[in-house]
Amino acid sequence: MDVERLAEGLHEHTDGVAKAVAGADPGAAVPTCPEWSLKVLIGHIGQAQRWAASTIRSGPSPVPDPFDADPGDPGDWSGWLHAGATDLIEAVSAAEGPVWTFFGPGPATFWLRRMLHDATIHHADAALATGTDFAVAPDLATDAITEWLEILSNPITPTLKPGLIALRGTGQTLQVRPDAGPGWLITRSPDGIHWARATEPADATLAGPVADLLLVLTRRQSPDTLTLTLTGDRDLVDHWLANTAA
Known part of the structure; x- marks a missing residue:
């Protein structure tokens, strides 16, 4: 998938997460992410995108703990989530060469694709937790399955x-x-x-x-x-x- 579609999808599912949790109890459980509350889920999404952007710009650092993330006031979650997505897209756009990934040096788009599909699945988590609708475009769902199998099959x-x-x-x-x-x-x-x-x-x-x-x-x-x-x-x-x- 091209960068434009990946970025579009990231914004789409970031917005979907924000809408799914709007007005919900931050302490509500997320059944598909055992031991996580909605606050931890939101914190993880924004934290992971910011960590990926930092990895692109400066190289690897320890993977952060979702329980350490602070997404701020629930009323500001939407803006905080969108800021993280925008930061990642800007880091990918500015990258000039290979960057660190779990599987060795790769294009910066590795992280845009990874965070898109991470946000997509967590959009489903948020929707299932709050009883709201979830949808994903067929092209994004197809690429998410392909990426998942690429990860599982990597030695x-x-x-x-x-x-x-x-x-x-x-x-x-x-x-x-x-x-x-x-x-x-x-x-x-x-x-x-x-x-x-x-x-x-x-x-x-x-x-x-x-x-x-x-x-x-x-x-x-x-x-x-x-x-x-x-x-x-x-x-x-x-x-x-x-x-x-x-």
Whole structure:
């Protein structure tokens, strides 16, 4: 996705988060982020975007603790969130070369894309916590799934989150099939996760709207609560979902 679309999406979902929590109790629980309140959720979103902007400009620093973030007065959350998004976009626009990422030097757009999809999923968290509507454009949902699989399949990722080693297998396949466009074929191999944009028979298949697939793959919703079709090995799907975290 080009920088303009990434930036547009970041503003869109930052605004969505702000609207979802407007007037809500800052101490309200966020069911899809155990142990977090809405204040911690909002703090994390703005904190992460500012940290990413600082990383682009000055290099890495310790990943901040969401519980240390101070988003200010709830009445000012919208402005605080938008300021963080704008700061990140400006840092990306000003970058002149590769920057630090978890996976080695990469383009500054790595962080714009990462923070966009982070904000998108946390928009869903905020909406689920406050009973408000959530929507994500198909192109953004598609890219979010692709990015998530890129992260999970990177050989560095298990060194950062050792629990993901449980996703290795002996060739089991999972097809994620959206209503439109090619799907994702995931293969669990002894050396890690492999995937391709392909629509092929698999041991298990999840099919349905791409936005719903994103919510299920990031464990924000159960496949049983959305308009998805699950065929094949249900245990394989359950194992995948039980051993991933977003």
